[in-house]
């Protein structure tokens with residue numbers, strides 16, 4: 001079973017700090033480690049960007065499993081991103097139109113970077129998708145259930161062992177799904193003031 005808590009975030013410029021029960025969010029053992037999860041609450045870019053941060057407590061075994069899963073997703077994604085991104089960047093840059101005016105002189109580089117970025121994201125997506133099928137038998141069902149990194153990057157959704165979060169900017173709510181019901185209940189009690 002899992003429990004979903006929907007928490008209103010009243011002030012997006014001052015996101016609240018949450019407290020977690022002193023238990024590993026995945027297995028309930030005493031925690032020794034913390035892994036962060038964050039959501040951008042304001043749309044402004046640069047220095048004004050505000051983050052809603054959650055620090056999830058983990059026991060040593062679950063923390064290392066969580067980090068491994070992240071790396072196993074990130075590795076293939078980066079490899080695919082670079083491989084396809086560079087493969088697209090070079091020919092577009094080489095054959096792309098160059099402006100003869102000062103203002104348009106770098107048009108080919110910009111165009112190539114843009115094409116490379118889009119193609120790289122697609123390449124990373126495919127590489128991670130394939131690797132997921134290959135790695136899932138070794139890493140278990142929680143690895144297979146996790147959405148692809150591109151999905152996490154392009155949306156306000158975040159997954160970790162035991163907890164997943166989704167930030168809804170228009171509605172100003174944070175939805176946290178706990179895989180353990182008792183932890184969800186305790187979390188709700190600890191954070192009543194927010």
Ligand SMILES: [Zn+2]
Pocket residue numbers: 024025026027028029058059060061062063
């Ligand atoms: Zn644990």
